[in-house]
Amino acid sequence: MSVTEYDVIIIGAGVSGLTAGEFLAGRGFKVALVTSGEPTACLSTGCIDVCSRDHNPLAGIKELPPAHPYHLVPEKTIRESLDNFQAAMLDMGIPYVGAPEENRLVLSALGTFKTSCLVPSTMEAAPQDAKDSIHIISFAGLKDFYPSYIISRRKNTKVSVYDAGVSSTMGIASHFEEKEFFEKFIIWLGKLDIQEDKIAFPAVLGLESAAEIVNTITILMGKPVFEIPTIPPSMPGRRLFNALKDYFRKKGGDIYWNWPVIGVEKSGKIIEAVTTTSTGRPNSLNGKAFILATGSFVGGGLTATREAIIENVFNLPVHVPGMRETWFDNDYFSFNHGIGKAGIIADSSLLPTGSPWENIFVCGSILADTEILKNGCGHGLALATAHVAAKSCMEYIR
Amino acid sequence: MNFEHCIRCTICVENCPVFRVNPDFPGPKQAGPDAQRFRSDREKVEDEWVLLCSQCKRCEMACPCGVEPAQIILRAQQRYGLEHPHSLAHLLFANNYYLSTLGSLTAPIANMIASTEMGKKAFRAMGISTHIPFPKFRFRKLHNENKNLNRGRRKVAFFYGCFINFYRPDIGRKIIRLLSSLNVDVVLPPQWCCGLPALGNGNLDLARSFAQKNASSLSNYIDAGYDVIYTCTSCGLCLLHDYPDILEIPQGKKIAENSYDVHEYIIKLINEGYIKPDFGEVRRKVAYHIPCHLRALDIGYPAAKLMAMIPGLEYEILDDACCGLSGSYGFKKSNESTAIQLGNRAVSLIKKTGAENIVADCGSCRMQLGGISGMTSLDPAEILCESLRITGKKSRV
DSSP: OOOTEEEEEEESSSSHHHHHHHHTTTTTEEEEEEESOOOOOGGSOSOOOOOOOOSHHHHHHHHSOOGGGGSSSOOOHHHHHHHHHHHHHTTTTTEOOOBBBBBBBOOTSOOEEEOOOOOOOGTTTTTTOOOOOOEEEEEETTTTTOOOHHHHOSSSSSEEEEEESOSHHHHHHHTTTSSHHHHHHHHHHHHOOSSEEEEEEEEESSSEEEEEEOOOOOOTTSSSSSEEOOSSSOHHHHHHHHHHHHHHHTTEEEEEEEEEHHHHETTTTEHHHHHHOOOSSSSEEEEEEEOOOOOOOTSSSSEEEOOEETTTTOOOOBBBBGGGGGOOSTTTTOOOOGGGGGGOOOOTTBBBTSSSOSEEOGGGGGGGTTOOOHHOHHHHHHHHHHHHHHHHHHHHHH | GGGOOOOOOOOOHOOHHHHOOOTTOOOOHHHIIHHHHHHHHTTTOOOOOGGGGGOOOHHHOOOTTTOHHHHHHHHHHHHHHHOOOOOOHHHHHTHHHHHHHHHHTTTHHHHHHHHHHHHHHHHHTTTBBSOOOOOOOOSGGGGGSOOOSSSSEEEEEEOHHHIIIIIIIIHHHHHHHHHHHHEEEEEOOOOOOOHHHHHHHOOOHHHHHHHHHHHHHHHHHTTTTTTTEEEEHHHIIIIITTTTTTOTTTTTHHHHHHEEHHHHHHHHHHHHTSSSOOOOOEEEEEEEEOOOOHHHHTSHHHHHHTTSTTTTEEEEEEEEESSOOTTGGGGGGGGGHHHHHHHHHHHHHHHHHOSSSEEEEEEHHHHHHHHHHOOOEOOHHHHHHTTTTOOOOOOOO
């Protein structure tokens, strides 16, 4: 028996890849996950957007166009994937709040609201309307967080600035996990004598123990405390990635870092192995089934050329939304860029349509017709389709 | 160098251990691709902060766009080294191999000097940190050992590295016995420092001269049908990545194609059906600290696969934290605070696991984590030996 022979090989370390991996590894399958670099999930707000089209995400999903991949997932599986996610994150010490029937709002760094479904507990106390007065604690020199944006939209907002000695998100987050720094900070915070209803922070309250830190400040100040997600480097995104990764490994999965797939070994309709670059000898991993979770354009799953859109690993057929002229809307910030529909079309087992291979399943944002920005469905769709792809893999192997 | 591929997503910055604790280092994005756009061949490099990069390569592992910030910074460090006088500590650590040879010849005296208050003061005056005890030299270096212990079909040339040779030859002997017991014929080829310390201290020429000597020695063995195995993950990374690349060693590709981490090699032998080790029980929980350079080798965590075969052994993999020592990096006074902060963080994660021992492939990780935590830290090969009931002592056959 080969030690490096796997049941399933997952390509991509984003929310969908790690979730599919955890699902399979937790059921006794031997799973390897390969990735070239860390996923775009690290850059995200860490919030799980299920569908932002309706106040009830599950109802919103029903309103999506018929081609949307959400329609391939039974509602029961969507619920199951969200429940499972919440239980897993609780286990890893970063609890998520929310329920699949109800969207909630997260205050953004611009003072606008972002609609999401499950949010980290550190954002639970975010105001849900314009009423609450808030006191923002910012940090001297912190780049890319300007409370004035929020003040311009919310009249009853105050700001105080703390000098943490460092000005980077990562550096401040790191300090918050040191006892001495935290104690000094709390004394300073107490002296402010805050009168507003709630206290807000940019999302820099620690990396490993953010939930505890927010709880502690809440108790000490006697007021609700919440984090405002920042642009990258995003601590909530990194906390999410770390927790998913550790959970996958806890279930027994192996991760291969810096492992871009550059070739495949095949026989008939079966992919037998994937290979990577190496300065030395060829480096390959064998598997019985494969899950492609490489993401869309930014994630590295798809590449657009002048003429075509290419799937980078297996060269699977890609759904191209019309001629190139229709790929982009004139308005840069539009939600209606045609290219948002590009991706892999799959059947209800998430086997790609028109694929020459029978042991590759796809999940996550590489799927066609997702229009993730417009539908507000990024991580939610990733979780749901990961469950479907993982179940299909299980059935295929049996 | 592919710095144009950087989309400035900052994932590398999030992964940089130095950036996390030292505000003087601008992080891999700025020190690497960003600054590279402004580096000109006609201008002297003045950014001394390039020396603050510890070359852990975490940024390269994390980059989703294939940019190699550490490699860009490494080249900037070499240029800085060419254009500026080297500090005493940099000079000493670049020449670590020669100093250690001296230290090992005079082991009792050298160890005594290093452990006295006077000795420590002298170290600090030279810019060397004493936050953990300096490793002890051993009189009998590894290459004085008996060579072939067992006739087997597979032949390997063992590149043991300076740490094993000067400080822990006992581990080297254990690895030789481990491989012999697995029916592998082990020889110790003539070898010098791999060159990484010289490279890390901005001394490209010295690194290249070490590399050339090693390359011609190892290359002869490869031609004679030997596989090369290494145990130090940093030596391995240097052999596999730096020889063919920045050091431009002609035999570099051949060496990279034929060199294996010792655990990777054992797994290869198991996969090929050559051996079927009968692992005995080791009832213990260990924290497996993954050295940054093992991550960077792109071979997964082979020792973890072997530990998974040992009955009773429980292990938890920790690969998020750099130990902070990074070879000679943390022994420099200028990096002392970085090394201590990172070391404390890594140790606190280890303590959370409730493990009895630390396991790490890299000698300098073990030195740092063991030194800070006071826990016993072992090489994975020591656990394998324990499981296979192999002692460090010579068996009388």
